[in-house]
Amino acid sequence: MKVWLFRIIALCIPILFFVILEYSLRLANYGQSYPLFIENPADTAYKLPRPDIVKRYFPRNGDVPSVSIEANFFRAQKPQNGIRFVVQGGSTAAGFPYGFGASIAGMLDPRLKQTFPNHYVETVNTSLAAVNSYTNLDMVDEIIEQQPDAVLIYMGHNEFLGILGVGSNYTAANSRSSTLLFLTLKNLRIFQLMQNIYHDVKHTDRDETSNSQQGHSNTFMAKVAKHKSIPFESDLYHAGLDQFSGNLDLILEKYRWANIPVFISTLTSNLLDQAPFSSAPMPENIRLSLEQLIESIKQGKQVQQRLLQVSKTVEESQNAFANFQLGRIFYSLNDAKNAKKHLLLAKDHDLLRFRAPEAINKIILAKALKYDAVIIDAQKRFELRSKHGIVGNNLMLEHLHPNVEGYFLLSDAFYQGIKNAKIFSEWQNVEPQQAWQQKLLLPAEEYFGFAKILQLKTDFPFVKNRTQLTLPAPQNWEQQLGLDLFEKKNDWLNMVQKSQQGYMNENNIQQLLKTQLIIADALPYNFEANNKAAELLETLGQKKRASTYHQRQKWALQN
Numbered sequence: 001m002k003v004w005l006f007r008i009i010a011l012c013i014p015i016l017f018f019v020i021l022e023y024s025l026r027l028a029n030y031g032q033s034y035p036l037f038i039e040n041p042a043d044t045a046y047k048l049p050r051p052d053i054v055k056r057y058f059p060r061n062g063d064v065p066s067v068s069i070e071a072n073f074f075r076a077q078k079p080q081n082g083i084r085f086v087v088q089g090g091s092t093a094a095g096f097p098y099g100f101g102a103s104i105a106g107m108l109d110p111r112l113k114q115t116f117p118n119h120y121v122e123t124v125n126t127s128l129a130a131v132n133s134y135t136n137l138d139m140v141d142e143i144i145e146q147q148p149d150a151v152l153i154y155m156g157h158n159e160f161l162g163i164l165g166v167g168s169n170y171t172a173a174n175s176r177s178s179t180l181l182f183l184t185l186k187n188l189r190i191f192q193l194m195q196n197i198y199h200d201v202k203h204t205d206r207d208e209t210s211n212s213q214q215g216h217s218n219t220f221m222a223k224v225a226k227h228k229s230i231p232f233e234s235d236l237y238h239a240g241l242d243q244f245s246g247n248l249d250l251i252l253e254k255y256r257w258a259n260i261p262v263f264i265s266t267l268t269s270n271l272l273d274q275a276p277f278s279s280a281p282m283p284e285n286i287r288l289s290l291e292q293l294i295e296s297i298k299q300g301k302q303v304q305q306r307l308l309q310v311s312k313t314v315e316e317s318q319n320a321f322a323n324f325q326l327g328r329i330f331y332s333l334n335d336a337k338n339a340k341k342h343l344l345l346a347k348d349h350d351l352l353r354f355r356a357p358e359a360i361n362k363i364i365l366a367k368a369l370k371y372d373a374v375i376i377d378a379q380k381r382f383e384l385r386s387k388h389g390i391v392g393n394n395l396m397l398e399h400l401h402p403n404v405e406g407y408f409l410l411s412d413a414f415y416q417g418i419k420n421a422k423i424f425s426e427w428q429n430v431e432p433q434q435a436w437q438q439k440l441l442l443p444a445e446e447y448f449g450f451a452k453i454l455q456l457k458t459d460f461p462f463v464k465n466r467t468q469l470t471l472p473a474p475q476n477w478e479q480q481l482g483l484d485l486f487e488k489k490n491d492w493l494n495m496v497q498k499s500q501q502g503y504m505n506e507n508n509i510q511q512l513l514k515t516q517l518i519i520a521d522a523l524p525y526n527f528e529a530n531n532k533a534a535e536l537l538e539t540l541g542q543k544k545r546a547s548t549y550h551q552r553q554k555w556a557l558q559n
Contacts, residue, residue: 025189031060033187036126036142039076043525043559046073047146049126056186057135057163057172059199065163065170065220067129070100073524074122078147079551083116083424085123086143088136089154090162092410093127096401097452099492100125101441101518104152107411110517111435115428117544120551124148130170130220131155132162133247138183140251144258150423151255152414153264154378156360157400160230160240160353167227167236167353176243221354222460228278229351232318240353245363252371263417264368265376265410268383269355269400271343272331272392276350277399277461279320286314286322293329311338320349336388343390352461355400376417378410385409397453398462404446408436440518442499442511447474447482477502493522513540520549527556 025031034056040046051068058064078084087093087105095103105125113121124146126139136155143151160167164179172182185191230236255262289310296303307330314322327342348357361379368375382402383389395406402410412432419427451471458467474480481498484490490498500515513536520526520533534549 021190025193031189031192036139037146040073040525043556045076045555045559046525047076048073049124054128054131054135054163056138057170059192059195061196062199063170063223065130065224067131067220069126069128070094070103071522072100072105072125074124074146075120079120081119083112083119083121084146084148085112085121085150085152086146086148087123087125087127087152087154088139088143089127090131090158091127091129092157092401093154094125094129095407096129096449097397097456098404098407098441098445098449101439101445102404102407102449103127104154104407104411104414106441107408107435107439108152108415109521110438110440111411111415111430113548114430114545116424116426117428117547118426120548127154130158130162130224132158132165133244133251134164134179134183135162137247137251140254144254144260148260150261150263150418152376153251153262154267154376154410156244156267156356156364157269157354159244159356159360160227160236161225163224166239166243167230168224169226170224171226176239176246179243219456219459221456225352225354225461230353231351232349232357237353237357241357241359241363244360245367248363248367249371252367252373255373256371261421261423262368262371262373263376263414263421264364264373265413266361266364266379267356267400268379268391268395269347270392270396270398271340271347272328272386272390273396274355274392274399275324276320276346277352277354279322279349279351280318282319282321283317286310286317286319289313290322290325290329297329297333307333307335307338311342314342315345318345318349320346320351323349331388331390334388336390339388340390354461374417374421376413378413381409381413382406397449398457401453404441404449408432408439437510438514440514440521442496442514442518443476443478444481444485444495444499447479448485451483451486493519496522509540513537520552524552525556525559527553530556 034050034053036050036053037047038050040048048071049069051071053069054067055064074084075082085105085108087103089104093104095101095106100106103125104127105123109121109123112123126143133155136153159165162168163170164172173179227236230240252262293303293306293310296306311326314326323342324346327339327346330339330342344358347355365375367373382391382395386392386394395402395409397403412435415435419429454471455469456462458469460466471483474483478499481490481495485492485495496515496518500512500519503511503515516533516536520529523529530549530552534546534553537543537546537549
């Protein structure tokens with residue numbers, strides 16, 4: 001008996017030590033918790049996703065990427081007449097490069113408010129750049145606590161090189177099980193203490209290393225890519241797929257257990273106009289064959305039989321550049337089937353994995369079926385809007401971020417999917433043409449996004465050596481405001497207010513309304529902003545749209 005008592009005491013001593021140490025560190029205010037949702041300092045009746053949530057994955061003084069969730073607010077206590085949607089994903093879901101107005105949440109919110117005029121509708125964005133399924137999995141429990149009526153997911157492009165990805169410099173562990181353990185332990189102060197000590201002792205200057213490797217590039221895309229060559233079907237390639245598959249299992253299982261409908265989208269990217277970022281050298285025989293084909297086509301010769309022979313050789317080569325070039329040749333000859341085949345192969349064999357391979361879409365489709373999630377086939381919607389069913393610069397800005405038309409198409413795919421799922425008994429349909437005209441995105445924001453993309457393309461991985469950014473001169477006062485925002489001469493809210501003044505001077509009522517609605521949505525707790533929005537809507541005969549802003553007015557008066 002004494003022996004067993006001694007063993008129990010011996011076992012409890014180290015446990016007690018760590019418990020005391022944990023509470024001592026907390027009492028001493030060591031470390032920090034980073035909850036996904038925080039109170040709005042201006043009015044605690046509202047919450048917002050924590051902008052700097054990415055800090056929860058990094059040690060003190062760590063090399064934290066400069067990515068954040070754009071501020072968007074929802075009621076701390078869900079209203080009785082509330083309908084709440086939450087969006088998860090990466091930079092595309094977040095509306096890069098334009099911002100919230102182009103995001104899935106930003107495009108959907110004004111449309112859903114009109115679809116449910118008798119409800120207080122909130123479309124909350126938790127998406128941010130550079131994150132993948134680990135971060136989205138880590139957010140699920142906190143999202144469930146906010147009682148969403150549906151969750152919308154667009155993710156998968158960052159699975160290899162995003163934060164915690166298998167090929168990323170920002171990796172917490174070398175295996176999925178270790179990374180999941182990290183996500184479980186990261187809020188413990190003991191773990192944070194050990195993490196900080198390890199970081200301070202072992203830290204190497206990643207910025208300096210990355211800069212030397214990339215010709216002094218300091219973009220996030222340059223810093224994040226630790227493994228710049230992940231061959232198709234390699235161990236690392238399969239590790240990325242397994243990571244996504246396993247994490248998506250956990251995400252969808254949690255939402256199914258909570259009885260929350262999930263709408264998850266397939267991914268789309270630029271096949272036609274984005275060459276692979278990296279490829280093995282093109283074999284000389286293939287290079288010569290492609291050159292001869294191009295010359296024969298220019299001379300008007302029949303090349304069909306030769307094309308089929310070269311197609312087989314190029315496909316077997318698994319060379320990204322060769323497949324891309326041949327895909328473009330087929331496209332020019334209006335052979336949609338073979339063009340698409342080789343352009344997809346070019347993407348799948350791109351060694352620098354900033355775009356999701358097609359295997360990611362196959363996983364999304366399979367998991368949605370397994371967990372009764374609703375599939376939003378954005379890939380198909382984009383293909384239907386593209387010549388030969390091949391997406392290019394018609395809807396894309398670069399490798400995977402849509403232009404404004406593309407972002408609207410993505411949000412419309414979700415809107416139609418929610419409608420067709422028939423999970424809401426009330427539905428007052430808002431047609432696409434009306435929704436397009438009412439989208440809350442300003443010309444100044446479009447110019448800002450245009451400038452951001454030009455800046456992105458001056459550096460890795462779009463060019464080998466960084467080039468000088470040259471922006472075209474603004475053509476009007478709206479573009480000038482966008483340029484001032486890009487150059488940080490103005491903040492976002494000031495840009496919207498100056499836009500409003502400009503539209504007032506021009507007596508442009510529709511744009512004046514947009515700016516007022518944008519301001520009211522950015523400041524939902526502000527009586528004056530929401531009062532003006534409601535009055536303007538009623539003046540224009542849109543009384544049903546005014547109900548949201550009247551409800552906010554009442555809450556503001558109560559405070």
